[in-house]
Amino acid sequence: MADNVANKIADKQETPELITKQAGDFWAEVVDVWNNGFLGIDIGQIIVALGIFSIFLILRGVLSKYILHTLHLWTKKSNTDLDDKIIEALLPPVRFIPIIMGLFFAAQALEFDGIVAEFLTRLIRSMIAFTIFWALHRALDPIQHLSRKMEKLLTKVMTVWIFKFLKVLVFFIGAAVILEIWGIAIGPLLGGVGLFGVAIALGAQDLFKNLIGGLTVIAEKRFYPGDWIKVDGIVEGTVEEIGFRSTRVRRFDKAPVYVPNSALSDAVVTNFSRMTNRRIYWKIGVTYSTTREQLTLIRDEIANYLATCDDFEKPPNVSTFVRLDSFNDSSIDFMIYSFTKTTDWGEWLAVKEEFALVIKDIVEKKAGTNFAFPSQSIYLESMPTGSDPEIFTPPEK
Numbered sequence: 001m002a003d004n005v006a007n008k009i010a011d012k013q014e015t016p017e018l019i020t021k022q023a024g025d026f027w028a029e030v031v032d033v034w035n036n037g038f039l040g041i042d043i044g045q046i047i048v049a050l051g052i053f054s055i056f057l058i059l060r061g062v063l064s065k066y067i068l069h070t071l072h073l074w075t076k077k078s079n080t081d082l083d084d085k086i087i088e089a090l091l092p093p094v095r096f097i098p099i100i101m102g103l104f105f106a107a108q109a110l111e112f113d114g115i116v117a118e119f120l121t122r123l124i125r126s127m128i129a130f131t132i133f134w135a136l137h138r139a140l141d142p143i144q145h146l147s148r149k150m151e152k153l154l155t156k157v158m159t160v161w162i163f164k165f166l167k168v169l170v171f172f173i174g175a176a177v178i179l180e181i182w183g184i185a186i187g188p189l190l191g192g193v194g195l196f197g198v199a200i201a202l203g204a205q206d207l208f209k210n211l212i213g214g215l216t217v218i219a220e221k222r223f224y225p226g227d228w229i230k231v232d233g234i235v236e237g238t239v240e241e242i243g244f245r246s247t248r249v250r251r252f253d254k255a256p257v258y259v260p261n262s263a264l265s266d267a268v269v270t271n272f273s274r275m276t277n278r279r280i281y282w283k284i285g286v287t288y289s290t291t292r293e294q295l296t297l298i299r300d301e302i303a304n305y306l307a308t309c310d311d312f313e314k315p316p317n318v319s320t321f322v323r324l325d326s327f328n329d330s331s332i333d334f335m336i337y338s339f340t341k342t343t344d345w346g347e348w349l350a351v352k353e354e355f356a357l358v359i360k361d362i363v364e365k366k367a368g369t370n371f372a373f374p375s376q377s378i379y380l381e382s383m384p385t386g387s388d389p390e391i392f393t394p395p396e397k
Helices: 002-035 043-076 082-110 115-146 149-154 156-181 186-201 205-220 261-266 292-308 345-366
Strands: 228-231 235-242 246-251 256-260 269-271 278-286 321-327 332-340
Touching: 043 082, 082 115, 115 156, 156 186, 156 205, 205 235, 205 246, 205 261, 235 256, 246 261, 256 261, 278 292, 278 345, 292 321, 292 332, 292 345, 332 345
Parallel strands: none
Antiparallel strands: 228 235, 228 269, 235 246, 246 256, 278 332, 321 332
């Protein structure tokens, strides 16, 4: 009994020492976790890295909300829209720069080594290359806007094609740079692509034929987007876009038609949009009872109207004729050959309508005759004997 009491007293004396030892062990675990929290990186370093990255995100917001927004407002006050287009093109890449900087300085704070450090280095270099070529790609749009003088030499469509090609070129160069950063050799890859290209070239002859056809159409300046064209046996409508492979033509019923460029380069194309004037070619007939004086009056009045009306083009710019042309089966025909100044279809219809009303007044009111229409006259020299018509007597009421 005395021994048990002695043991209990000894245990009570060792309890504070045990608690102290256990607390020390727990703190040692905390310190170890703190020092080796993630991939052997100090948690304090991770917190510092997150803080650095957060600071750059805040700077990105300040840059976007105040500095770039203010700069954008200043450019709107200028007389040209070129600076607006430049700011709008470069704004997304510039806003991406603080993210790259934040990632770079956060990686420096973490002090990675080995494979992780190499991965982060290549990732940051790739993001830098991506931002540079992204900015170049977007900058081509305002540069295209600035190079309008080239359109006089190369046409607008050719200029659009050149800048499309430059955008594709910037994309492929940027992709090659990023691949090189990740250790992927471009030379052997291009060699494989070349062999693959030779293989598919045999099956892509139509593609290259259409590409050459498109270049021919643009070089010869046959038509531009917005022109009204007619391709015999293929389509008639308004050109919307001249692409690398085909040209989109919108028919007058609003249905789009995609015509291969090779067909356009080989076919006969009528470009109605390049008409200098629109023609009115009519033949009108008057009755055979019209006298010589009436015919002369009709001819002179119509010719005088064409000579004095401002809606019609005058000689020697165009040929204009009003002549007695032929003796038809049921009419004496006039030929009217003239051109309007306008080439707009709606305006031309209005001018033609007014001209038709004037001709009607000249024939019926001023000349006092009538228009002819197809008719036949039957003449009976004699009636057969005994075939006198029966006289109709109405019944009596």
